[in-house]
Amino acid sequence: MEHLDPSIVDWSRAQFALTALYHWIFVPLTLGLTFIVAIMETIYVKTGDEWWKKTTKFWMGLLAINFAIGLATGIIMEFEFGTNWSNYSWIVGDIFGAPLAIEGIMAFFMESTFFAVMFFGWDKVSKKAHLLSTWLVAIGSNLSALWILVANGWMQHPVGMHFNPDTARNEMTDFWALVFNPNAYSKFLHTISSGYVLASLFVISVSSWYLLKKRDIQFAKRSIIVAASFGLVVSLFNLTTGDDSARQAALHQPMKLAAMEGLYEGNAHASLVAFGILNPEKKPGDSKEAFLAKLELPYALSLLSFHKLDAYVPGIDQLVYGDMEKGIMSAAEKIERGKDAVAALTAYKAAKKAGESAKAAESLQAFEKNSHYLGYGYLNNPLDVVPNVPLTFYAFHTMVLFGGWFILLFIIILYFSMINELNERRKLLWIALFSLPLGYIAQEAGWIVAEVGRQPWAIQDLLPVHMATSNYTSTPVMTTFWLFAVLFTVLLIAEVKIMTAQIKIGPKGEDHV
Amino acid sequence: MFENLSYLTLQQYWWFLFALLGALFVFMNFVQGGQTLLFTTAKNDLERDLIVNSLGRKWELGFTSLVMFGGALFAAFPLFYATSFGGAYYVWMAILFCFIIQAVAYEYCKKPNNLLGTRTYELFMLINGSLGIILIGTALGTLFTGGNFVINDMNLSHWTKASYGLEAALNPFNVAFGLMLFFLARVQGALYFLDNIADETLNRRNRIVVRYESAIFLILFLYILFQILTMTGYSYDPATKIVTPEANKYLHNFMQMPLVTAMFAVGVLLLLGGMAMGAFTQSIRGIWLSGIGTVLSVTALFLILGYNHTAYYPSLADMQSSLTIENSSGSRFTLTAMSYVSLMVPFVLGYIILVWLAMNKTPLTAGEVEQDPHHY
Numbered sequence: 001m002e003h004l005d006p007s008i009v010d011w012s013r014a015q016f017a018l019t020a021l022y023h024w025i026f027v028p029l030t031l032g033l034t035f036i037v038a039i040m041e042t043i044y045v046k047t048g049d050e051w052w053k054k055t056t057k058f059w060m061g062l063l064a065i066n067f068a069i070g071l072a073t074g075i076i077m078e079f080e081f082g083t084n085w086s087n088y089s090w091i092v093g094d095i096f097g098a099p100l101a102i103e104g105i106m107a108f109f110m111e112s113t114f115f116a117v118m119f120f121g122w123d124k125v126s127k128k129a130h131l132l133s134t135w136l137v138a139i140g141s142n143l144s145a146l147w148i149l150v151a152n153g154w155m156q157h158p159v160g161m162h163f164n165p166d167t168a169r170n171e172m173t174d175f176w177a178l179v180f181n182p183n184a185y186s187k188f189l190h191t192i193s194s195g196y197v198l199a200s201l202f203v204i205s206v207s208s209w210y211l212l213k214k215r216d217i218q219f220a221k222r223s224i225i226v227a228a229s230f231g232l233v234v235s236l237f238n239l240t241t242g243d244d245s246a247r248q249a250a251l252h253q254p255m256k257l258a259a260m261e262g263l264y265e266g267n268a269h270a271s272l273v274a275f276g277i278l279n280p281e282k283k284p285g286d287s288k289e290a291f292l293a294k295l296e297l298p299y300a301l302s303l304l305s306f307h308k309l310d311a312y313v314p315g316i317d318q319l320v321y322g323d324m325e326k327g328i329m330s331a332a333e334k335i336e337r338g339k340d341a342v343a344a345l346t347a348y349k350a351a352k353k354a355g356e357s358a359k360a361a362e363s364l365q366a367f368e369k370n371s372h373y374l375g376y377g378y379l380n381n382p383l384d385v386v387p388n389v390p391l392t393f394y395a396f397h398t399m400v401l402f403g404g405w406f407i408l409l410f411i412i413i414l415y416f417s418m419i420n421e422l423n424e425r426r427k428l429l430w431i432a433l434f435s436l437p438l439g440y441i442a443q444e445a446g447w448i449v450a451e452v453g454r455q456p457w458a459i460q461d462l463l464p465v466h467m468a469t470s471n472y473t474s475t476p477v478m479t480t481f482w483l484f485a486v487l488f489t490v491l492l493i494a495e496v497k498i499m500t501a502q503i504k505i506g507p508k509g510e511d512h513v
Numbered sequence: 514m515f516e517n518l519s520y521l522t523l524q525q526y527w528w529f530l531f532a533l534l535g536a537l538f539v540f541m542n543f544v545q546g547g548q549t550l551l552f553t554t555a556k557n558d559l560e561r562d563l564i565v566n567s568l569g570r571k572w573e574l575g576f577t578s579l580v581m582f583g584g585a586l587f588a589a590f591p592l593f594y595a596t597s598f599g600g601a602y603y604v605w606m607a608i609l610f611c612f613i614i615q616a617v618a619y620e621y622c623k624k625p626n627n628l629l630g631t632r633t634y635e636l637f638m639l640i641n642g643s644l645g646i647i648l649i650g651t652a653l654g655t656l657f658t659g660g661n662f663v664i665n666d667m668n669l670s671h672w673t674k675a676s677y678g679l680e681a682a683l684n685p686f687n688v689a690f691g692l693m694l695f696f697l698a699r700v701q702g703a704l705y706f707l708d709n710i711a712d713e714t715l716n717r718r719n720r721i722v723v724r725y726e727s728a729i730f731l732i733l734f735l736y737i738l739f740q741i742l743t744m745t746g747y748s749y750d751p752a753t754k755i756v757t758p759e760a761n762k763y764l765h766n767f768m769q770m771p772l773v774t775a776m777f778a779v780g781v782l783l784l785l786g787g788m789a790m791g792a793f794t795q796s797i798r799g800i801w802l803s804g805i806g807t808v809l810s811v812t813a814l815f816l817i818l819g820y821n822h823t824a825y826y827p828s829l830a831d832m833q834s835s836l837t838i839e840n841s842s843g844s845r846f847t848l849t850a851m852s853y854v855s856l857m858v859p860f861v862l863g864y865i866i867l868v869w870l871a872m873n874k875t876p877l878t879a880g881e882v883e884q885d886p887h888h889y
Binding site: 057060061064065067068069071072073075076078079081082083084085086087089090093094095096097098100101102103104105106108109110111112113114115116117119120121124125129164167168169171172173175349350353470471472473476480483487490491493494495497498500501502505 | 569570571573574576577579580581583584585586587588589591592594595596597598599600602603605606609610612613614616617619620621624625626627628629666667668669670671672675677843844846847850851854855857858861864865868871872874885887
């Protein structure tokens with residue numbers, strides 16, 4: 001590690017962020033649209049109405065275009081843990097690799113096997129077998145998300161493992177703790193429900209375009225009713241899972257919560273910032289105001305975080321500088337203990353190699369005393385524990401703001417659909433059309449909150465990002481970064497062009513049914 | 514159940530699963546081989562459509578096998594995952610690049626307004642089917658010839674060559690291994706078309722591919738086999754774990770593991786039988802024989818590579834850094850837990866086979882492709 005090129009950390013981060021951000025453009029739509037087409041096909045099978053078959057096939061066609069590029073951007077992410085984060089792969093691979101492998105066995109094969117039936121099996125298998133295949137694709141894609149988020153939940157809140165000084169890695173000790181990690185479930189439910197919201201927005205947005213163009217009216221209206229009903233239910237669910245996600249952050253990642261809220265000074269009646277402009281001059285530990293302007297909901301942060309109006313919520317200052325009264329250890333103290341742990345581990349390994357068993361036992365004892373802080377031993381400055389506050393804060397508030405807007409939009413759209421006045425409300429249709437990009441922004445913002453808010457950690461409190469990278473110069477990563485940046489951008493443009501062309505062709509392309 | 518197995522047995526079990534997955538992936542490479550035939554046996558748009566749509570129903574299974582191969586490696590042999598992927602960076606990234614472009618090629622190829630044009634997406638298929646497979650073969654060849662890595666006391670690895678894996682292409686064995694896989698994939702692709710496409714003209718050309726390219730494959734296969742049997746491998750002492758070179762190590766492994774040798778021999782015979790069926794008879798079922806043969810022989814080859822106290826990934830920079838199934842695996846706890854998960858594999862294989870049979874009941878016809886608005 002002593003020869004590590006410092007820029008490798010930034011380039012590795014940049015490449016992973018690039019691939020994850022691109023991947024996350026496509027996956028949420030797949031997660032939700034598979035369910036929407038499954039619902040539509042169920043209506044077709046139940047009613048026998050060929051019109052629903054045509055509708056199902058149209059949305060399925062758009063799903064396929066999106067699905068393909070989701071796969072393209074997804075494969076790289078799995079392997080990047082090895083190519084760009086090889087230390088990570090060893091230090092936590094014993095735990096982290098398991099959910100990825102289970103995802104492959106349980107979800108990917110289900111998705112890919114039944115995907116072929118869903119698209120090409122209309123005349124090869126029975127109606128019911130085809131419907132089952134469509135549902136299995138939906139379930140498979142969501143199961144895939146489950147295992148990925150079990151892995152990601154573990155990165156946010158590592159459980160069920162211990163550090164083995166002999167192998168110098170973390171090893172799994174409790175599989176069920178990993179699987180039932182509450183952080184994983186709140187993230188899973190929040191993520192998939194946000195995917196359903198995006199898919200609903202997508203169907204509403206595309207259908208609104210048809211209504212604005214005064215074409216395929218019946219198709220668009222029926223699609224909107226399915227999507228708005230589904231969207232309203234899942235967006236309300238998304239609200240509750242979002243609350244739980246934030247609560248998990250309060251319990252296990254207080255620094256992330258503090259950054260999400262721009263909370264520098266902790267207090268027992270913490271307010272929730274509904275809207276705020278951060279003071280760019282503000283630094284941890286100084287006496288400047290954190291906000292230039294803000295609108296607060298009194299007590300709400302304490303209430304939402306710990307379900308008590310007077311619950312103490314620590315701020316960035318307490319988490320960096322400590323607060324003995326509240327039992328919060330300073331980052332400097334943790335770093336010091338961490339460095340003791342690193343030194344003891346090094347001494348232990350050297351003694352073992354030299355066959356000095358007494359010294360090894362002594363070093364091991366010293367290591368175990370501070371092993372909990374091992375990750376901190378690789379940090380140098382207490383301020384390193386603070387993530388990018390403005391990015392986390394604004395991403396979080398953007399996500400919440402848009403999430404609230406989507407609930408309102410689904411209610412309004414559903415209401416006008418029910419009273420059959422939707423195609424007369426052209427302004428509303430335009431708003432619905434342009435709400436789709438907001439859905440994508442909210443998705444990316446959510447990812448930023450989860451990942452940037454966890455910095456500097458790859459694994460919360462356990463492994464800093466700079467310790468997780470591969471040990472080489474930055475040149476190879478720079479090369480592939482630009483290669484992927486160009487490739488993914490070209491593929492994204494191609495996807496959007498193909499998608500818009502298919503939308504323009506419209507459901508009449510399915511007229512043979 | 515799995516708790517009662519020794520750590521070594523668990524490591525061997527997971528090496529077997531890894532070998533099986535690798536073999537299934539090599540079998541599924543018929544998709545890649547078929548993609549390259551798009552530029553060989555297809556002479557017009559209709560024939561190209563038939564090929565693309567025949568493969569289009571299967572390509573995702575191959576793609577998933579690769580993902581699963583990676584996932585199983587990560588969970589079961591994380592030190593290999595860290596060392597090889599993190600070290601031979603350029604090679605693995607080039608392989609991934611070849612698979613990224615495959616993922617969009619089918620869906621975007623014939624769609625209107627697809628930005629790059631149909632021929633570009635067909636070129637993506639060609640790159641995936643040729644360069645992708647040759648690179649994978651080259652990377653697999655390094656399991657025999659070794660990599661330039663060092664692993665420190667904390668089990669963290671680094672690569673000692675600034676070419677980060679590209680140097681593997683300078684080794685004739687590795688390149689021959691890649692070419693062997695490439696021709697195997699092409700022959701299997703042609704055999705698959707015989708079974709899956711109802712077009713006599715196209716299949717006449719496919720039989721010619723099977724006839725001539727099987728011969729090229731055979732020459733490369735014999736060269737590789739000869740090299741493997743005569744090369745120096747690396748064995749480790751079960752007690753001290755010290756790695757030492759051993760002349761004819763893989764030959765010894767064949768001799769000391771008769772069951773694996775038998776598996777390999779049966780696999781090779783079935784593979785050659787399948788090729789002969791496609792080349793010299795009118796049978797369309799050669800793919801089944803050659804497919805089973807491929808799975809058996811490749812699985813056996815991986816077992817020869819990792820069993821019997823063999824370093825399956827020798828280090829050229831520091832012999833004692835060489836990877837073995839014992840020093841590179843997950844913990845006993847993880848291997849045990851994952852072994853329970855592996856009980857799902859027969860179930861997964863079962864539904865894949867059922868779906869495959871249902872979808873392949875009748876060979877693909879030009880009419881079917883034309884009538885399907887979602888065709889590729």
